[in-house]
Amino acid sequence: MSGQGGLRIERMCQLAQVSRGGFYRSWPEAQPVEEEMMVRAEIQQIALAHRRRYGYRRITAELHRRGLLVNHKRVARLMREDNLLAIQPRAFVVTTDAQHDLEVYLNLARRLTLTGINQLWVADITYIRLKGEFVYLAVMRDAYSRKVVGWALDRTLAARLPIAALEHAIAERHPPPGLVHHSDRGVQ
Numbered sequence: 001m002s003g004q005g006g007l008r009i010e011r012m013c014q015l016a017q018v019s020r021g022g023f024y025r026s027w028p029e030a031q032p033v034e035e036e037m038m039v040r041a042e043i044q045q046i047a048l049a050h051r052r053r054y055g056y057r058r059i060t061a062e063l064h065r066r067g068l069l070v071n072h073k074r075v076a077r078l079m080r081e082d083n084l085l086a087i088q089p090r091a092f093v094v095t096t097d098a099q100h101d102l103e104v105y106l107n108l109a110r111r112l113t114l115t116g117i118n119q120l121w122v123a124d125i126t127y128i129r130l131k132g133e134f135v136y137l138a139v140m141r142d143a144y145s146r147k148v149v150g151w152a153l154d155r156t157l158a159a160r161l162p163i164a165a166l167e168h169a170i171a172e173r174h175p176p177p178g179l180v181h182h183s184d185r186g187v188q
Contacts, residue, residue, distance in 0.1 A: 039078065122141050126139070138152045140168070150169025
């Protein structure tokens with residue numbers, strides 16, 4: 001950091017016979033506040049221009065490209081204080097395979113008017129992201145009460161997953177004849 005006329009701070013302190021610590025303690029407070037506000041404004045502008053996808057590393061690099069010398073720790077602190085932390089896009093996992101040669105049945109659920117439980121069960125499969133892998137959850141829900149009546153968890157999307165959920169639901173609820181089972185009609 002250079003001061004007046006190209007002299008470094010250390011050299012000016014030696015000439016004035018002042019310690020560097022004393023110099024920095026007497027530094028006027030207005031200038032750092034203005035500089036801080038300018039850095040905050042630049043960070044906010046960059047973060048919003050990139051739809052909050054940039055984290056502190058990218059914003060620090062962009063600030064360096066714009067000629068501002070700031071530490072990445074300072075950028076991270078200012079972003080945290082201004083609630084500008086990057087939003088990570090969630091990975092999308094396709095769980096439905098509708099391109100198959102199996103028979104597709106009519107959608108009976110569309111025609112039903114529900115008056116009680118155990119008339120229509122709706123099934124779906126979703127994924128749960130763990131630290132190192134995905135696991136799949138098959139859920140069977142009663143459409144009238146919206147209560148989960150059966151479920152199964154597995155590491156693969158094999159047909160045994162929704163079958164296990166259906167068997168669990170049947171064992172729990174003992175439905176009467178005429179129950180309609182509805183799913184998204186994927187391969188499983």
